Amino acid sequence: MIKNSQTxxxxxxxxxxxxxxxxxxxxxxxxxxxxxxxxxxxMEQNPTLPHVTLEDSNSRxxxxxxxxxxxxFITFMYTNCGTVCPILEMNMxxxxxxxxxxxxxxxxxxxxxxxxxxxxxxxxxxEYKSHFYNADGETWxxxxxxxxxxxxxxxxxFGVIVIPEGNGDFGHNSAFYxxxxxxxxxxxxxxxxMDEAAERVISILESEKGA
Amino acid sequence: MNQFIYGLILFIVLALPPVSNLLESIMIVHMxxxxxxxxxxGFFMGHYFQLRFPEFFQRWNENGIPGILLFxxxxxxxxxxxxxxxxxxxxxxxxxxxxxxPFFAGVPLRDSWPKLSLRGKNxxxxxxxxxxxxMGLLYVLSPEQLCNNxxxxxxxxxxxxxxxxxxxxxxxxAYKTFINEADYE
Numbered sequence: 001m002i003k004n005s006q007t008x009x010x011x012x013x014x015x016x017x018x019x020x021x022x023x024x025x026x027x028x029x030x031x032x033x034x035x036x037x038x039x040x041x042x043m044e045q046n047p048t049l050p051h052v053t054l055e056d057s058n059s060r061x062x063x064x065x066x067x068x069x070x071x072x073f074i075t076f077m078y079t080n081c082g083t084v085c086p087i088l089e090m091n092m093x094x095x096x097x098x099x100x101x102x103x104x105x106x107x108x109x110x111x112x113x114x115x116x117x118x119x120x121x122x123x124x125x126x127e128y129k130s131h132f133y134n135a136d137g138e139t140w141x142x143x144x145x146x147x148x149x150x151x152x153x154x155x156x157x158f159g160v161i162v163i164p165e166g167n168g169d170f171g172h173n174s175a176f177y178x179x180x181x182x183x184x185x186x187x188x189x190x191x192x193x194m195d196e197a198a199e200r201v202i203s204i205l206e207s208e209k210g211a
Numbered sequence: 212m213n214q215f216i217y218g219l220i221l222f223i224v225l226a227l228p229p230v231s232n233l234l235e236s237i238m239i240v241h242m243x244x245x246x247x248x249x250x251x252x253g254f255f256m257g258h259y260f261q262l263r264f265p266e267f268f269q270r271w272n273e274n275g276i277p278g279i280l281l282f283x284x285x286x287x288x289x290x291x292x293x294x295x296x297x298x299x300x301x302x303x304x305x306x307x308x309x310x311x312x313p314f315f316a317g318v319p320l321r322d323s324w325p326k327l328s329l330r331g332k333n334x335x336x337x338x339x340x341x342x343x344x345x346m347g348l349l350y351v352l353s354p355e356q357l358c359n360n361x362x363x364x365x366x367x368x369x370x371x372x373x374x375x376x377x378x379x380x381x382x383x384x385a386y387k388t389f390i391n392e393a394d395y396e
Binding site: 004006007009010011013014015017018021022025026031032033034035036037038161163165171173 | 270271272273274276277280281284288291292293294296297300355356357358359360362363
């Protein structure tokens with residue numbers, strides 16, 4: 001009888017252990033993929049934009065801090081991408097459309113950053129930009145970061161993982177990144193939910209105006 | 212004792228950085244080869260622990276159920292997409308993988324399996340079959356990349372690996388159900 005109760009006790013201990021293991025391993029049953037875990041962590045850390053130098057589709061070179069007095073709506077892509085990036089950029093264009101015109105360029109700048117600087121020179125970016133109706137090169141800019149160290153640092157800070165596939169393509173995670181006027185990352189949003197992203201941006205900008 | 216040595220050698224070989232890096236570079240090999248081999252290593256080493264601490268296993272795992280529960284929990288844990296990613300990016304998770312799979316899954320499986328009734332064994336295999344079908348469908352059908360360190364195409368391969376394993380287990384269960392072994396003896 002005593003032996004039996006010990007086995008029951010060990011059953012309970014094992015289940016408790018399992019519960020704690022899963023609780024810790026999934027951030028309290030919330031994050032089952034590294035991507036969701038990354039987003040939760042990013043949201044808690046609120047990292048700031050590292051210093052990077054952009055070269056945009058108009059061949060202008062400037063530090064990203066030049067844009068920092070405005071909110072930045074950022075995506076990461078490469079022009080040769082045939083799968084996710086066109087959708088990502090199209091969806092970005094929809095968010096652009098959903099925002100009231102008064103904010104565009106005044107309070108917020110859209111920025112598509114290429115992580116393939118070797119091929120995405122200003123001419124290529126300009127050509128790619130032309131596929132997106134709203135991308136005017138001013139209020140929605142496309143740019144590359146030529147300095148590899150700077151690019152890597154930005155990708156790491158924002159948790160963007162890029163895996164070269166060997167044939168010139170990359171596997172990568174995609175999201176909308178929102179950076180505030182102080183260069184602090186304040187939100188990472190699902191790139192397939194344009195309405196939600198637009199609402200979020202509008203509510204932030206409106207509350208700022210109200211204040 | 213021999214078994215322990217074989218298990219230990221297997222464990223050490225798997226833990227060698229070039230070996231583990233190679234196995235982890237391919238998603239399906241990571242989950243369906245490296246991880247099971249770690250369990251196998253623990254399974255072999257388990258014999259030594261059984262001989263060394265018979266009292267412990269007798270007392271705390273009398274009917275095999277706690278051990279098999281622990282085994283199942285550890286196996287499910289390592290099927291979560293996130294844990295595979297983190298094993299690659301975080302040293303502590305990698306260390307936990309190399310400890311938990313042999314010692315918390317392999318060893319208890321060794322001790323528990325013979326203690327389970329036939330029914331218990333069939334329930335366990337059926338459970339794993341259902342789980343593998345579920346995981347297989349998840350990895351095959353998910354439009355999103357579930358692991359940041361592996362490409363979508365590898366994920367689909369892994370999903371089919373799961374489904375293949377499930378099919379094998381279904382065949383085994385059918386064989387156990389429909390074939391009377393005594394007829395062939």
